[in-house]
Amino acid sequence: MNLLEYEDTLYLIDSGFGNNLVMQPVALDGEPVTSPAGTFRLRSETTEKGTMVFEQIKDTGWELRYALHPDAIDWEHLDHVKQQIHHSPESSFNKELLIAKLTDDGTYSINEERYYRKCNGDEETLPFQDHGELLDQVRRHAAPAVYEATVNYINEQKPSND
Amino acid sequence: MLQWISERVTLTGTPLEQISQVQKLFAEQFEFGNLDVLLANEEPITERYLVHTL
Numbered sequence: 001m002n003l004l005e006y007e008d009t010l011y012l013i014d015s016g017f018g019n020n021l022v023m024q025p026v027a028l029d030g031e032p033v034t035s036p037a038g039t040f041r042l043r044s045e046t047t048e049k050g051t052m053v054f055e056q057i058k059d060t061g062w063e064l065r066y067a068l069h070p071d072a073i074d075w076e077h078l079d080h081v082k083q084q085i086h087h088s089p090e091s092s093f094n095k096e097l098l099i100a101k102l103t104d105d106g107t108y109s110i111n112e113e114r115y116y117r118k119c120n121g122d123e124e125t126l127p128f129q130d131h132g133e134l135l136d137q138v139r140r141h142a143a144p145a146v147y148e149a150t151v152n153y154i155n156e157q158k159p160s161n162d
Numbered sequence: 163m164l165q166w167i168s169e170r171v172t173l174t175g176t177p178l179e180q181i182s183q184v185q186k187l188f189a190e191q192f193e194f195g196n197l198d199v200l201l202a203n204e205e206p207i208t209e210r211y212l213v214h215t216l
Binding site: 004006011013015016017018019021022023024025075078079082085086091093094096097098099100101102142143146149150152153156 | 177178181182185186188189190192193194195196197198199200201202204206207208209
């Protein structure tokens with residue numbers, strides 16, 4: 001993510017996490033912005049994790065997505081974050097498959113149990129009976145390179161799961 | 163990367179609008195996924211790595 005100062009306002013430019021793609025700069029302490037993924041805002045608030053909070057509105061109100069310090073970081077720090085994502089027991093991303101994408105009218109996500117689609121307020125869940133059904137949905141919805149990587153991942157799983 | 167973007171979208175409007183057009187292009191083109199984690203891609207993050215990943 002990047003921070004941009006433009007005409008005396010600081011903007012967050014977030015490339016997204018999961019399906020939470022805001023797809024436009026978000027002004028610090030400005031108006032909330034809306035994308036097919038939801039409504040988001042960036043506020044000044046000091047927490048143990050930073051001095052700004054990025055929030056998404058949910059049924060129960062504004063919900064914290066992450067906090068940040070507005071500091072530049074170097075490649076070494078980015079690589080440290082990558083190591084945490086790969087190896088930390090607290091990481092959400094090293095446990096099971098997750099593929100997610102924003103579409104023209106909503107979002108979809110695929111994990112090892114199901115395909116889930118949310119579109120204009122409607123929701124659809126297709127549970128997988130086996131790896132073949134999972135791979136079929138990945139092939140239908142994701143890029144060829146993602147499908148090929150998923151095949152490799154499933155093949156690595158086969159000795160223990162099939 | 164700039165050439166890759168210019169081949170797919172003509173940026174117009176204010177700088178903020180142009181940034182939004184690039185963000186939408188990336189959202190259309192790329193899934194979020196964790197296959198590099200599950201496949202143990204341990205290549206260090208560098209500028210070259212990010213461009214290659216895209």
